[in-house]
Amino acid sequence: MRALVFAALLGSTVTATAVPLLRCEVEQGGRTWQVETAPVTDPYGVRPLDIDGKFRFKAVMVGDERQIEYVKLYAYHHTRSKPVLLHQATYLAPLVASEPTAPPSLSGQHTVFSPWLEREMRYRCTLREVAR
Numbered sequence: 001m002r003a004l005v006f007a008a009l010l011g012s013t014v015t016a017t018a019v020p021l022l023r024c025e026v027e028q029g030g031r032t033w034q035v036e037t038a039p040v041t042d043p044y045g046v047r048p049l050d051i052d053g054k055f056r057f058k059a060v061m062v063g064d065e066r067q068i069e070y071v072k073l074y075a076y077h078h079t080r081s082k083p084v085l086l087h088q089a090t091y092l093a094p095l096v097a098s099e100p101t102a103p104p105s106l107s108g109q110h111t112v113f114s115p116w117l118e119r120e121m122r123y124r125c126t127l128r129e130v131a132r
Contacts, residue, residue: 018129020068022061022106028052028121039063048076048083054114055121056083068093068127075112075121086112 022037028051035049037059048058056076063069071091076083091106107125114120 019065020061020063020127021130022059022071022125022127024057024059024073024107024123024125026051026057026121026123028055028119033057035059037061039065039068043072048074050078051121054078054119055086055112057121057123059125061127071106071125071127073107073110073123073125075110075123077112077114077116084115086114 020039022035024035024037026033026035026049031052033049033051035057037046039061040046041062041064043060043062046058046060048056051057054077056074056078058072058074058076060072060074061068062071070093073087073089073091074085075087077086087110089107089110105124106127107123109122109124111120111122
């Protein structure tokens with residue numbers, strides 16, 4: 001069963017009339033941020049989003065309109081000197097949903113905690129196709 005699911009994920013492509021869009025919802029301190037990410041060829045050019053001065057969140061989808069190579073999600077704790085990586089998740093050739101009403105969750109829900117002051121950030125992401 002796992003081999004079948006993995007093969008389906010590796011072979012996923014996007015139709016010619018739609019482009020993939022990664023949508024993430026980030027929650028921290030009672031506030032919610034919506035992050036939308038399109039495919040990029042250079043993952044290093046993607047800047048992290050500041051989450052209330054406490055965390056940073058970065059969603060990277062590498063590929064093009066026809067094929068997604070991978071998705072990486074990063075959660076950082078924001079310190080005075082530099083951001084500290086708390087969590088990094090990688091999804092290889094993810095499955096894209098063509099139904100906008102009920103896209104499958106790509107990441108499930110992740111919860112990360114800062115090493116100080118017991119702060120918490122939650123995020124979840126879906127991957128879908130959108131018409132151009």
